[in-house]
Amino acid sequence: MTELTLVQAVNRGLAEAMRADPNVVLLGEDIGLNGGVFRATEGLYKEFGEQRVIDTPLSETGIVGTAIGMALNGLTPIAEIQFMDFIYPAFDQIVSELAKFRYRSGGQFPCHVVIRTPYGGGIKGGLYHSQSTEAYFCHTAGLKVVVPSTPADAKGLLLTAVHDEDPVVFLEPKRIYRAVTGEVPDGDHRVPFGKARLVREGTDVSLFAYGAMVPPTVEAAEALAKDGIQAEVVDPRTLVPLDEAAILASVEKTGRAVVVHEAARFCGFGAEIAALLAEKAFYSLKSPIARVTGYDTPFPYALENLYLPNADTIAHAARAAVQAA
């Protein structure tokens, strides 16, 4: 066990994977000498050299396209996209190619690429350094989508991603890259895909949150506890595959649900959780399902704190759910 920040845990996970398997290579912009703009790859260029920590030209199309080719030919590439906001030039390769290669080839050409990218707001990044568009990737059959919220999960889910056989979009909550520290198991620590983390047990209302929204959701739960409301907090950790059983079980117990995310509300991931509950936990529900999310606007700069959910807005929604008839 070592006490690490989330970004350090990512860094250790990468080092662990690269030491264990010479076929694991990294590619991306500024990940070499510079160690990545968030320092996630710090030290790896020195340890593994430019053959395995590859600084690419400024082309996300090229990064993901070549990563796919590497995967087809026996490597395990981990591609870094500098910010999630800059993943769109590679969208065609991700959606048309990476996600569909195994399917379209009848299983002949599986394509195991891990794409890591920092996402989300709260760092005063404005429109283009704050987005969280996980819903695009979740809606794309063939991709696994992972969002850790603790250092231990960051390392453990990353190592699972590297050892998986499918394409993984690995979203790193940059807002808590350094704000959160925690004990992280040394060595080959793995956290399974498709298993939610029960962050806090409760009986009155279920709060679903992932990534950088977990800390304010826990804070909200603590505030609610002072009012005698016992909120359960569930972090799905992997959005695809989703631990539906855990989500349903929680709401079967509490009867009330609040879904939290930073992304815009309309057609966001919260809609899927709400739809799942409205279909499969319908008879347990005691009150309307609330979504506490970013608004349906692009991400603003000056007023980002008024855009993002926080402990107060989450607690407000939870209280309303509990008070509803």
Next chain:
Amino acid sequence: MTELTLVQAVNRGLAEAMRADPNVVLLGEDIGLNGGVFRATEGLYKEFGEQRVIDTPLSETGIVGTAIGMALNGLTPIAEIQFMDFIYPAFDQIVSELAKFRYRSGGQFPCHVVIRTPYGGGIKGGLYHSQSTEAYFCHTAGLKVVVPSTPADAKGLLLTAVHDEDPVVFLEPKRIYRAVTGEVPDGDHRVPFGKARLVREGTDVSLFAYGAMVPPTVEAAEALAKDGIQAEVVDPRTLVPLDEAAILASVEKTGRAVVVHEAARFCGFGAEIAALLAEKAFYSLKSPIARVTGYDTPFPYALENLYLPNADTIAHAARAAVQAA
């Protein structure tokens, strides 16, 4: 009034818009002499010339990027993307630029581009000529998203799109380009955005469908009627802005809801309707909300009929909803 197919109605809409305003220009692949691979632009090259019906090189990035520049500088470009499956090379321009131009410039640079593209399955197009990924665009703040299901709506919504001030993604259900004919008003016919069409009134269950899913949904409603179940069919027509009032009103009346679309279920548009109902029509709901959709796989070729919803699978879900406690 003229009896037209859906694709003819699109064609007439384009001609109408171009005759009315010399600033309206078309651009895309094979839209000139060839008249578009679905013939949606047939005859327009001859009438308006190559300055206004512009055959571009094979680059969707270039099509949408230049269309944005045209819009900034006073034209009203209507871009054709040959198949929705090929829109992803332009995704960065659509999501990062088109959708955000007005917002990021504080209103200084609105950007009115209409992007037309045929979408959906049922034509034996396999993985790459069948997709319906409207959810990506609906989740992107700043875009309006339109899906007509009749010839009259196709023309009327297209003309509204051309006269709107915002970017519009205009999705044409290619499966019913020619399969559906109907009376279409001549001249400057407009259908407002944000107003659902009540396709069929009913009291027992609400069926929500758009685009090429409307005909099988109506067929299902007719089959249900034979069993004494009165299904209401609502076509939102514009997914953004969404006529939430009409959707809520219908479920407040029927108490039961089935959402139909061809797209994959997970994080699809159906999730948003379900979430909306689970939040705002909760107390009216008498049974779980069902989604009848494509499966969470890429779109198959040989077995596409087993992938797509049809009247039978829709009716089945509606019956289950009505029979639920």
Next chain:
Amino acid sequence: MDAASPDASASARAGIPAGAGLGPDRILAAYRLMVLSRTTDERCLALQRQGRIGFYAPLLGQEAAQVGCALALTAEDWVFPAYRELAVALARGVPLKSIIDQLIGNSADLTKGRQMPNHFGFREFRFVTASSPIGTQITQAVGAAMAAQRRREAVVTVPFFGDGATSSNDFHAGLNFAGVFRTPTIFFCQNNQWAISLPRDKQTRSKTLAEKAEAYGFPGVVVDGTDLNAVYRAVVQARARAVQGDGPTLIEAQVYRLGPHSTSDDPKRYRTDAEVAEWKARDPLARLRADLAVAGQLDDAADQKVWEEARAEVAAAIEAGERSPPMPPESIFEDVFATLTPRLEAEREEFRALGRGTEGGP
């Protein structure tokens, strides 16, 4: 993988390893492949009209370019095709039967009926399953080359693409990465003068497509794509450069799409008969046949036999392909991931419960 393993069919003759030049035997083998490809094209265009296959994109006119290129490669090299590379597949030894199975989308189709006809792929032959989006295979081929580089393997990767694809994002990114990382990649562009209805000179203003390579710091060469030997030599040379570590080459093989873009296309809408006739006079097949006749390698009787054998092989493959049962319904849910997620299992359950895919099911 049974259906795709090499057999004694005509197409398997292409397995002959690439030597220094295209000697008499190999030229004759190449001719047989070109005839087989031509015959397949003709039959498949007819099959599509009869509704027996859903779609077809012929390579009529591009046979010499494809076969010439493919014969210059080894079995270890990687091919990243577009959707028109049937003759490349045949030349790599893919049994015609396996190709026909994909066109039909039957249960023997290695791609499991997931894609439109023409989008085949064969792991065993390092012939990557094609996709429809234009150009995407180009960066992928570069990545595969980087993997080979890392293992110090003496192989090249070869993306095939058309004149239209030079406008794609992946052309730019792929060639740029290849230049920067000096990858062993041969960018094989079949400039067939048209991208559906867009003529080459409206696709881009550069004088040749080959010269675009200079923008990425490596050579580009133009070759007459109707000349089997010229193509072969150009690829042999590019391959030698690449495996020596001297980096990539862009080859522009100038050809002509003698047929329609695909069975959905009517070329009369956008090009003249005169233009087609001009290129028809340069039909690569006729050209090679004439050369072989002059060289005394092929008389009319022998030629007749080549065509008859080809027709028989195509007929047999179609017959066998049409006899194969259809894809099993539940195969829809396979290969999304390595194993089914709980969500997909639940959807398969729902599918079963509805009786979908069964007699009388919805």
Next chain:
Amino acid sequence: MDAASPDASASARAGIPAGAGLGPDRILAAYRLMVLSRTTDERCLALQRQGRIGFYAPLLGQEAAQVGCALALTAEDWVFPAYRELAVALARGVPLKSIIDQLIGNSADLTKGRQMPNHFGFREFRFVTASSPIGTQITQAVGAAMAAQRRREAVVTVPFFGDGATSSNDFHAGLNFAGVFRTPTIFFCQNNQWAISLPRDKQTRSKTLAEKAEAYGFPGVVVDGTDLNAVYRAVVQARARAVQGDGPTLIEAQVYRLGPHSTSDDPKRYRTDAEVAEWKARDPLARLRADLAVAGQLDDAADQKVWEEARAEVAAAIEAGERSPPMPPESIFEDVFATLTPRLEAEREEFRALGRGTEGGP
């Protein structure tokens, strides 16, 4: 639009229309702009360290390229900047105050505090609001040129971008469309040798960036970007070509990013002091000052005054900017669309009901 209208500030002096050459007066005006830009850079780097602005990307070292280019354009030409084009904005007459308002994101900011500092835009000056994604402005500029072409206006559009952006999708698509449609576009590439930590020679293998234009059928020229006059002349020439209907030009202005990529960057991690020192000796500002001194146009006292005026103008703009009230909370919901959709109205209601943005609100 009040805040952005031309006033009597130093920056407004750039409004002088472009003539045949850069005469003595205009050179002096250019020098003042370069000093104002340099002063702004220095002050803003300090402001960021003090937490008074959130981010800053200096253009230290690129002043001559930006001002030389901008002065060769007319007010009707369109500028499509990246995020480093502060001196271009000044040279087009944008008041410094308007720029500072954007850096602060106050209520006078014409972009309404929606973006990070440096991403400003001014409709009145045909200076399009910048975005962060690299390269996207390039195709847009080509589209704007097509619109001008259609109206037969004698204007050019000018996308500004860096060496890194030559690898982007939009560089390829933009230059290709420009070549095909012969648009009046000047592609102005400031090759400052670095794309964050990636040096120019790892960005691409072409010998120059300018030569990439040949792949699209039009000329590319290299110009010393530390030489104001050389840049000016190159742009005047390209502009003349463009408005005559002879099509686009790619200009590669070779400069050096003397400062960090941005305030988030530490260039010591990836480049040597020696390299920086070498280029510092070619500081465009020092160079121009020396030329002006030799020509007897600027003595030390006059130079002193230029700097003092610049410092005073910057100080005044910052003071005014910091006095401006912040953006009103509900402005978040504006400008998503021309008018609020019912959904956005409902969200604004929810926002209000929560008391967000009010004293003590969440």
